[in-house]
Amino acid sequence: MTFNRSDLGAGAIFIAIGLGFAAITLLELDIGTARRMGPGYFPIMLSGILIVLGLAVALKSVAHGDEPRGPLPWRGLAVLLSVPVIFGLLIRPLGMVPVLLITTFLTSFASRRMTVAAALLLTVGLTVFCVVVFNLGLGLPLRLFGSAVEPWTRPIFGVR
Amino acid sequence: MDLVANLGLGLSVALQPHNLAFCFLGCLLGTLVGVLPGIGPTATIAMLLPITLGLDPSTSLIMLAGIYYGAQYGGSTTAILINLPGESSSAVTAIDGYQMARRGRAGIALATAALGSFFAGTVATVILALFAPPLAAAALNFGSAEYFSLMVLGLVSAVALAHGSVLKATAMIVVGLLFGLVGADLYSGAPRFTFGIPELADELNFVAVAVGIFGIAEILRNLENETDRDVMVKKVTNLWPTREDFRRMAAPVVRGTALGSLLGVLPGGGAILASFASYSVEKKLSKTPEEFGKGAIEGVAAPESANNAGAQTSFIPMLTLGIPANPVMALMIGAMIIQGIVPGPNVVNQNPELFWGIIASMWAGNLMLVLLNLPLIGLWVRLLTIPYYLLFPAIMAFAAIGIYSINSNPYDLYTLAVFGALGYALVRFGCEPAPLLLGFILGPMLEEHLRRAMIISRGDPMVFVTRPISATLLALSVIVLVVVLLPSVRRKREEVFVEED
Numbered sequence: 001m002t003f004n005r006s007d008l009g010a011g012a013i014f015i016a017i018g019l020g021f022a023a024i025t026l027l028e029l030d031i032g033t034a035r036r037m038g039p040g041y042f043p044i045m046l047s048g049i050l051i052v053l054g055l056a057v058a059l060k061s062v063a064h065g066d067e068p069r070g071p072l073p074w075r076g077l078a079v080l081l082s083v084p085v086i087f088g089l090l091i092r093p094l095g096m097v098p099v100l101l102i103t104t105f106l107t108s109f110a111s112r113r114m115t116v117a118a119a120l121l122l123t124v125g126l127t128v129f130c131v132v133v134f135n136l137g138l139g140l141p142l143r144l145f146g147s148a149v150e151p152w153t154r155p156i157f158g159v160r
Numbered sequence: 161m162d163l164v165a166n167l168g169l170g171l172s173v174a175l176q177p178h179n180l181a182f183c184f185l186g187c188l189l190g191t192l193v194g195v196l197p198g199i200g201p202t203a204t205i206a207m208l209l210p211i212t213l214g215l216d217p218s219t220s221l222i223m224l225a226g227i228y229y230g231a232q233y234g235g236s237t238t239a240i241l242i243n244l245p246g247e248s249s250s251a252v253t254a255i256d257g258y259q260m261a262r263r264g265r266a267g268i269a270l271a272t273a274a275l276g277s278f279f280a281g282t283v284a285t286v287i288l289a290l291f292a293p294p295l296a297a298a299a300l301n302f303g304s305a306e307y308f309s310l311m312v313l314g315l316v317s318a319v320a321l322a323h324g325s326v327l328k329a330t331a332m333i334v335v336g337l338l339f340g341l342v343g344a345d346l347y348s349g350a351p352r353f354t355f356g357i358p359e360l361a362d363e364l365n366f367v368a369v370a371v372g373i374f375g376i377a378e379i380l381r382n383l384e385n386e387t388d389r390d391v392m393v394k395k396v397t398n399l400w401p402t403r404e405d406f407r408r409m410a411a412p413v414v415r416g417t418a419l420g421s422l423l424g425v426l427p428g429g430g431a432i433l434a435s436f437a438s439y440s441v442e443k444k445l446s447k448t449p450e451e452f453g454k455g456a457i458e459g460v461a462a463p464e465s466a467n468n469a470g471a472q473t474s475f476i477p478m479l480t481l482g483i484p485a486n487p488v489m490a491l492m493i494g495a496m497i498i499q500g501i502v503p504g505p506n507v508v509n510q511n512p513e514l515f516w517g518i519i520a521s522m523w524a525g526n527l528m529l530v531l532l533n534l535p536l537i538g539l540w541v542r543l544l545t546i547p548y549y550l551l552f553p554a555i556m557a558f559a560a561i562g563i564y565s566i567n568s569n570p571y572d573l574y575t576l577a578v579f580g581a582l583g584y585a586l587v588r589f590g591c592e593p594a595p596l597l598l599g600f601i602l603g604p605m606l607e608e609h610l611r612r613a614m615i616i617s618r619g620d621p622m623v624f625v626t627r628p629i630s631a632t633l634l635a636l637s638v639i640v641l642v643v644v645l646l647p648s649v650r651r652k653r654e655e656v657f658v659e660e661d
Contacts, residue, residue: 010589014331021338024353035619039345039352042607046338053331070384080376081577087560088573107556111549126557138211140565
C-alpha cells in the first residue's frame with residue numbers, strides 16, 4: 001500500500017485544526033439557532049466542513065505515489081521559529097538594540113554557510129541600520145534600551 | 161467629462177512631490193524584492209505596512225501599490241537573466257526569456273518585458289478609471305445578503321483559479337476563515353478561541369499571519385537547498401529591440417493586456433493565471449509554435465503584459481467592493497481599515513483623493529519603472545549575486561520590528577512564529593498559502609454579513625436566493641464550482657499550469 005505523504009500530511013493538519021476549533025466551540029461557545037446565531041454557530045459550521053475536507057484529502061492519499069521533497073532544514077526551522085518568540089519575550093525588558101543584536105546573531109546561523117565573523121559584522125551593521133532608519137528616521141515608538149539594561153546604557157547613550 | 165475631472169484630481173494627488181517620492185520608493189523596493197530571492201511582494205508589503213501607517217492614507221497606499229506592481233517588473237528580470245522567476249507570475253517568462261538571454265538577446269528580452277508591461281499598465285489604469293466608479297455605484301445598493309453571496313463567489317473563484325488541488329485550496333480557505341474568527345464576537349462580545357489570553361481578544365494580527373505564512377515559510381523553503389545563483393549574463397548590452405522585434409511583439413502585447421485585464425479582476429491570483437493563459441494563447445495562435453521554448457519574443461511579450469495588466473485590474477474589486485482578489489489586496493484592505501477608512505463602494509465618494517490618487521499614481525509608477533529598470537539594469541544584475549544568507553537575517557529583523565511596532569504586543573510575534581510553522585508545513589504538503597490569507601481577511605466580514613442577513617430575514621435562509629442579485633451571485637458560484645470539477649475542465653486546468661515545472 002502506498003500513500004502520498006503530502007496529501008496525508010495536509011489532511012491530518014486540516015483534521016487537527018478542525019477538531020481543535022470544534023472542541024473549543026462545543027465547550028465554550030453558545031451555538032444558538034439559524035434564526036439567532038450565537039458566537040459558536042459559524043465556527044462549528046466551518047470546523048465541520050474542514051474536518052470533512054481534511055478526511056477527503058487524506059483519503060485521496062491512498063494508493064497514490066509520493067512526490068520528492070527537499071530535506072527538512074532542521075537548523076532553519078529551530079532558529080527561525082524560536083527567534084520571533086525570543087524577540088517577543090525580550091523586547092520589553094531589554095529594548096530594541098540588545099534584542100536585535102541577539103536575534104540577528106541567532107538568525108544568521110539558520111544558514112549552514114554563515115561564518116562567525118560574517119555573522120558578527122552583519123549583526124552590528126543591521127542593528128545600526130535599524131536604529132538609524134526605524135528610530136531616528138521614521139520615529140517608530142520603540143525604546144532602544146529597556147528598563148533591565150538602561151542603568152548601564154544611560155551613561156553612554158543617554159535616555160532613549 | 162467626469163473621467164477627465166476625476167483623473168485630474170487623481171493626478172493632482174499623485175504628482176504632489178511627497179507622493180511621487182513615496183511612489184518612487186515603492187517601485188524601487190518592489191523591483192528590489194522582485195529581483196532578490198526568497199522574499200515576495202506579499203511578505204514585503206506586510207512587513208512595511210506598519211511603518212507606512214504614520215503616513216497620510218493616500219501616500220501609504222500609493223507606496224504599497226508601487227511595491228506590488230514594481231515586483232512584477234523585478235520578477236521578470238530574474239526570470240530572464242537566471243531562469244529563476246522572482247515572482248510566480250513571471251514563471252512562464254523564464255521559459256522563453258532565459259532562452260533569449262542564452263542567445264545573447266537578454267537586453268532585448270528585458271526591454272520587451274518592460275515595454276510590454278508599461279503598455280499593459282497604461283491600458284489597465286484607464287480600464288480601472290472607466291469601470292471602477294460604475295461598479296462602486298452599483299454596489300451601493302448591496303445589502304448583507306448580497307455581500308455574503310459576493311464573498312462566497314469570490315472565495316469559490318479563488319479556489320478555481322488557484323493552482324494545485326481544488327480540495328486543498330478549499331480547505332485552506334476554511335482554515336483561514338476559522339483563524340479569522342479568533343477574538344471577540346462581534347454581536348455578543350464573547351471572546352472566542354483566545355485561551356483566556358486578553359492580548360488575543362482583539363483578533364490575530366493580520367500582518368503577523370501574512371508575514372508568517374508568506375515570509376518565514378518562504379525563507380524556510382529557500383533553506384531546503386541553498387545554492388549559489390549563477391548569473392550567466394554579467395553585462396547586458398543592446399537593449400533596444402529592432403523593428404522586426406517590435407512588429408512581432410505588438411499583437412502579443414495587446415492580446416496579453418486584454419486577457420490580463422480581464423483575468424486580473426477575478427479573485428485568486430489573477431496575474432499568475434493571466435501570464436500562464438496568455439502564453440498558451442500565443443503558442444496556439446503562432447505560425448511558428450516550435451519556436452516557443454527556444455527564445456520566442458512573443459513568449460516574453462504576452463505573459464509580461466498580461467501579468468502587469470492583471471496586477472493592476474486586481475485593484476478593481478478591492479477599491480469598489482472592498483473584496484480582495486489576492487493576498488496583496490487583502491493586505492491593502494487591512495491597511496485601509498487601520499487607517500480608519502471603511503473599504504467598500506463608499507471609498508470613491510468619501511475619499512475621492514485616495515481612490516483617484518492611487519489610480520493616477522499607477523501610471524506615474526509604471527513610467528518610473530521603465531526608467532528604473534532599463535537604464536539601471538546593471539545595478540540589478542549585480543544585486544542578483546547577493547548571497548541569500550546575508551538577506552534573510554535582515555528580513556527577519558524588519559519583520560519583527562514592523563510587527564511589534566503596530567500594537568507593541570509581544571503576542572503578535574508569537575502569532576508570527578505559529579503561522580510560520582503552520583505555513584511551512586502546509587506549503588511543504590503541497591498547499592497554496594494564498595487562499596488561507598484571503599479566508600483570514602474575509603472570515604469576520606463573511607460571518608458578519610451572514611448573521612446580519614439572517615437577523616433581518618428573521619431566520620429565513622431563503623433570503624439569499626430570493627433577492628435577485630444575491631441569487632445571481634450564488635448561481636454563478638455554483639456554476640464556477642461545477643465547471644472546475646468537470647473532468648474535461650480539470651484536465652485543461654492542469655494543462656494551463658503545467659508549464660511551470
